[in-house]
Amino acid sequence: MIKSELVQKLADKNPELHHKTVERVVTTVFNEIVEALARGQRVELRGFGAFSTRARVARTGRNPRTGEAVPVNAKHVPYFKCGKELRERLNK
Amino acid sequence: MSKNTMTRADLSEAVYQEIGLSRAESAMLVEQVLDLISDTLVAGHNVKLSSFGSFVLRQKGGRMGRNPKTGEEVPIDPRRVLTFKASQVMRDRINEGDKASA
Numbered sequence: 001m002i003k004s005e006l007v008q009k010l011a012d013k014n015p016e017l018h019h020k021t022v023e024r025v026v027t028t029v030f031n032e033i034v035e036a037l038a039r040g041q042r043v044e045l046r047g048f049g050a051f052s053t054r055a056r057v058a059r060t061g062r063n064p065r066t067g068e069a070v071p072v073n074a075k076h077v078p079y080f081k082c083g084k085e086l087r088e089r090l091n092k
Numbered sequence: 093m094s095k096n097t098m099t100r101a102d103l104s105e106a107v108y109q110e111i112g113l114s115r116a117e118s119a120m121l122v123e124q125v126l127d128l129i130s131d132t133l134v135a136g137h138n139v140k141l142s143s144f145g146s147f148v149l150r151q152k153g154g155r156m157g158r159n160p161k162t163g164e165e166v167p168i169d170p171r172r173v174l175t176f177k178a179s180q181v182m183r184d185r186i187n188e189g190d191k192a193s194a
Contacts, residue, residue, distance in 0.1 A: 001128075001129075001132045001137055001138075001139045001140070002139075002140050002141070002142070003140075003141045003142050003144075006125070006128055006129070006139070006141070009128050010121070010124055010125060010128060013124055014121070014124075017113075021111060021113075022121075024110070024111055025107055025111055025113075025118075025121050025122075025125070026125060028106055028107050028110045028111065029103055029106075029107065029122060029125050030141060030143075030144040032098070032102070032103055032106045033098070033103075033144070034144065034181075034182050034185050034186075035185075036098040036102075037182070037185075037186050038185050038186050038188065040096075041095070041096055041097060041098050042096065042097050042098070043097070043098040043099075044097050044098070044099055045099070045100055045103075045126060046099075046100070047126075048126045048129075048130060049174075049176075051176075053186055074190075075186075075187050075190055076186050076187065076190055077178070077183065077186070078145070078176075078178035078182055078183065078186055079176075080145075080147075080175075080176030080178075082173070082174040086130050086133070086134075086174065087173075087174070089130065089134045090133065090134060090149070090171075090172045090173070090174060091171050091172055092134075
């Protein structure tokens with residue numbers, strides 16, 4: 001399923017709403033999650049899962065083509081942990 | 093919002109503020125978005141959301157595990173696990189956040 005299909009399914013469930021409105025709802029939900037993570041917050045959606053960020057230390061990487069050493073700055077990478085209820089449903 | 097954790101309530105509040113639907117309707121839509129994603133995954137399909145990321149199912153084989161406390165061998169059944177791969181857009185946005193706070 002891709003985003004446009006998610007929007008379509010949500011629109012089908014809510015025939016009273018304009019398609020454009022449904023699209024904005026979906027965009028808002030995912031934007032809010034990204035912005036929260038960018039602010040350093042975690043996003044906890046019980047039953048579904050939790051988004052958080054994990055710190056990566058600075059290191060010296062290598063350009064695989066030239067073998068040249070390149071510095072890689074410390075950064076945060078997004079992480080998702082599946083919620084308990086969803087994990088159980090996946091294995092029923 | 094200075095709390096450390098965002099929840100469903102914050103997401104529906106954002107939908108309420110941005111779109112101007114009722115609070116009840118905003119909460120219901122947030123729930124429906126999460127349910128549609130969950131149901132699709134349970135049905136065995138991956139979910140790919142551009143500029144956000146992909147939820148990808150992986151099949152893990154069964155293996156013999158060990159209870160780390162007792163050393164006892166326990167069988168681990170084959171199972172389906174969910175992984176999330178964040179989009180480059182999300183990764184970049186999070187690293188802009190790092191620079192802003194540095």
